[in-house]
Amino acid sequence: MGEKEMKKVVVVGGSIAGLSCAHAFLKAKGWEVVVLEKARSVSSAGAGLGLDPEACNALKDWGIGDGLLQQSLPLSMEENRAIDSNRQAHIVARDESYNHRAVHWSDLHRLLYNALPAGIVQLGHEVISYEEESGVGPDKEPQVKVRVKKVAGSDVENNIQEYTGDLMVAADGSMSQTREKHFPGEKRRYSGYCAWRGVLDGSTECNAAAMVRRVYPDLGRCLYFDIAQGTHSVLYELPGGRLNWLWYINQPEPHLKGKSVTVKADEKALAALHEQASKTWVPELATLMQATTDPFINAIFDREPLSKFVWGRVVLVGEAAHPTTPHGLRSTNMSIIDAYTLGNAIQNRRLQGIDAALQEYESQRVLVTAQQVLFSRHLGQLKQGLLLPEKFSWISADQKIRSGLLQQNMHSF
Numbered sequence: 001m002g003e004k005e006m007k008k009v010v011v012v013g014g015s016i017a018g019l020s021c022a023h024a025f026l027k028a029k030g031w032e033v034v035v036l037e038k039a040r041s042v043s044s045a046g047a048g049l050g051l052d053p054e055a056c057n058a059l060k061d062w063g064i065g066d067g068l069l070q071q072s073l074p075l076s077m078e079e080n081r082a083i084d085s086n087r088q089a090h091i092v093a094r095d096e097s098y099n100h101r102a103v104h105w106s107d108l109h110r111l112l113y114n115a116l117p118a119g120i121v122q123l124g125h126e127v128i129s130y131e132e133e134s135g136v137g138p139d140k141e142p143q144v145k146v147r148v149k150k151v152a153g154s155d156v157e158n159n160i161q162e163y164t165g166d167l168m169v170a171a172d173g174s175m176s177q178t179r180e181k182h183f184p185g186e187k188r189r190y191s192g193y194c195a196w197r198g199v200l201d202g203s204t205e206c207n208a209a210a211m212v213r214r215v216y217p218d219l220g221r222c223l224y225f226d227i228a229q230g231t232h233s234v235l236y237e238l239p240g241g242r243l244n245w246l247w248y249i250n251q252p253e254p255h256l257k258g259k260s261v262t263v264k265a266d267e268k269a270l271a272a273l274h275e276q277a278s279k280t281w282v283p284e285l286a287t288l289m290q291a292t293t294d295p296f297i298n299a300i301f302d303r304e305p306l307s308k309f310v311w312g313r314v315v316l317v318g319e320a321a322h323p324t325t326p327h328g329l330r331s332t333n334m335s336i337i338d339a340y341t342l343g344n345a346i347q348n349r350r351l352q353g354i355d356a357a358l359q360e361y362e363s364q365r366v367l368v369t370a371q372q373v374l375f376s377r378h379l380g381q382l383k384q385g386l387l388l389p390e391k392f393s394w395i396s397a398d399q400k401i402r403s404g405l406l407q408q409n410m411h412s413f
């Protein structure tokens with residue numbers, strides 16, 4: 001295909017959704033791709049996440065299946081345990097067919113980044129506005145003009161550049177300015193709780209890790225949820241012996257600076273957390289939390305599902321399209337599958353054109369992602385005790401109610 005026939009996509013945001021879209025459009029062939037990311041460097045932040053079989057297949061299709069296998073561990077089962085007032089654990093729901101993989105966010109991000117040809121991702125490029133123009137391209141097709149502020153080194157150059165594409169993909173996250181343009185003033189929904197998160201490096205001689213492995217014997221293949229009165233925690237292993245944990249705590253909405261939902265924990269909050277952990281969780285999990293350096297706090301939000309993701313030649317993907325709470329392990333999976341679906345639609349509808357492809361993407365993703373956002377919300381509320389009578393006990397609940405805790409219910413929600 002000659003350069004003139006190439007189409008161009010401008011992707012806003014170079015996190016998981018944006019990099020996945022770059023892979024999907026390169027795979028579709030006939031596309032020049034540029035990813036504009038405001039961060040100046042590739043982040044090594046984050047913690048663990050679980051990838052489902054569909055997302056793993058997409059990564060394999062983009063040529064990073066082997067890398068993923070090396071950088072991830074199986075999550076082949078899910079176990080939900082109720083913790084009683086004596087801090088004893090009782091298994092209440094278990095699924096041996098939970099076919100996921102556990103990976104660290106920054107390992108996955110780096111895999112996606114390193115597998116792209118040089119020059120595709122433009123770091124330090126912040127999109128400040130865009131506008132659609134109709135019928136100006138060589139074939140009288142609409143185009144999108146994207147204005148970017150280039151931020152280089154430590155100096156803000158304030159150097160404005162313009163990129164023109166046949167299509168703009170907004171992968172700019174849960175505080176997406178593209179979404180804001182279409183829904184001005186739309187508020188995100190605070191869930192009612194925050195998550196403390198941490199990763200303990202248990203690869204070296206680490207007593208806390210050794211202790212926790214004795215009471216969570218399936219670490220390395222199991223996604224553990226411990227549920228106590230009005231709270232729950234999550235534990236699973238990442239490659240390199242790292243133990244990834246989360247603890248959800250009901251509280252008023254914290255005061256957040258800027259767009260970030262992450263808060264750094266101060267010493268006082270950390271001491272209170274350690275004390276509360278030893279009153280709530282089995283001793284080994286409490287010790288693991290106390291031994292983890294630099295845990296951080298994420299305020300948990302989502303938004304109401306949208307009925308559309310496409311406006312002309314502008315399309316939302318990932319968290320920009322469907323910000324979700326983490327309880328269904330969907331956010332990263334939805335981002336990868338959005339990109340994969342969009343790339344396939346572009347490829348399949350080559351003859352019918354871009355607008356037909358965007359309609360196909362929208363029709364395949366709007367309902368299913370809405371279901372997943374609402375299921376995740378429901379599961380979080382259930383596990384945080386927000387939907388249950390005060391005296392409810394998971395230990396004495398009947399089997400049918402207990403099985404409502406399992407991830408596999410997402411498809412029938």
Ligand SMILES: Cc1cc2nc3c(=O)[nH]c(=O)nc-3n(C[C@H](O)[C@H](O)[C@H](O)COP(=O)(O)OP(=O)(O)OC[C@H]3O[C@@H](n4cnc5c(N)ncnc54)[C@H](O)[C@@H]3O)c2cc1C
Pocket residue numbers: 012013014015016017018036037038039043045046047048049104105106125126127128171172173174177317318319320331332333335
């Ligand atoms: C540094 C980081 C660490 C994370 N760690 C985890 C984790 O450990 N576990 C987990 O489950 N999820 C994590 N997430 C969130 C996870 O990436 C998302 O929940 C999910 O994968 C969907 O990602 P996304 O690409 O749609 O959105 P996001 O990951 O939120 O990314 C949006 C991207 O767009 C960029 N951006 C926003 N506005 C502009 C603009 N105007 N111009 C240019 N760029 C812009 C942002 O800098 C960001 O890189 C992390 C996200 C980030 C950014």
